[in-house]
Amino acid sequence: MTYIPRFTRVYHPELAAKMEARVTLDTVSGCWNWTKGVNSDGYGYGLYFEGKQHRAHRCAYLVSMGDLPPTEFPIRHLCSNPACCRPDHLAVGTHAENADDTIKAGRRRSCRTPFAQRRERAAAMRQLGGRIEEIAARFNVSQSTARRAVRGQTWAQLPGARDAKPNGEHKRKLTKEDVRAIRASTETNKELATRYGVTAAAIHAVVARKSWRHVD
Structure with missing residues (x-):
């Protein structure tokens, strides 16, 4: 008998059944493993949600x-298997x-153009934070x-550009007290973003501890 994977937590039943x-x-x-169409990078595709096509994972x-x-x-694959769902x-x-x-998995995204690679690199540099010297060394630029890239003088269409201080650290609107209150709140990211005057992405980063990691 073939084992059929089942979701233990389901928010969208019709989509779950298709998957x-x-x-x-x-x-x-x-x-x-996704058994239908995959692209040249190994990611599954062919599913639509609310009129938009998404990768399977x-x-x-x-x-x-x-x-x-x-x-x-x-959304990262902890298993390093792009077809995994x-x-x-x-x-x-x-x-x-x-x-x-x-890089660790030894995978190359051969279908990506140099433009796409530069775009992802710019987005990654903005998220990394820290001193400009360290960012440049990390990405070999x-x-x-x-x-x-960090200040938004290039790739202005990407989110997350911030003014940099002379020492390379970014200005922040939030305080440590704000961060603790955000993590303790039951409000949605959108509501918190409105309350604190920042983007929903910034709130998500705080809650997920992608930023302000040093604050308990």
Whole structure:
């Protein structure tokens, strides 16, 4: 008898049923492998939600968590298997972490153009934070390239650009007290963003401890 993977937590039943019919269990890795179309990077596709096509693993996250994270935060594969749709093999991360996952797994995204690679690198530099010198060294670019990307002088269409202080650290609107209150709140990210005058992505980063990690 073939084992059919089942979601234990379901927010979108119709989407869950479609996914369960299109995944199969890898008994060695425990992955739920997508059995339909995959792109050249190995990611499953072919599912629509509210009129928009999503990658299969993002649909799995949507089914089990109820909503997708802001676009600034990609969904990582902890198993390093892009075809996997198992919810506990997925986690929200940063572009920098996602890039590190790809490097560690030895995967190259051959279908990506240099433009797309530069775009992802710019997004990752903005999320990394810290000193410009450290960012430039991390991504093997000049300090001027890193500085322009972080400050939004290039790639202005990407979110997250901030003014940088002379020492390379970013200005922040939130205080430590704000951060503690946000993490203790039961309000939605959108409501908190309105309350504190920041973006929903910034609130998500605080709650997920992608920023302000030093604050308890």
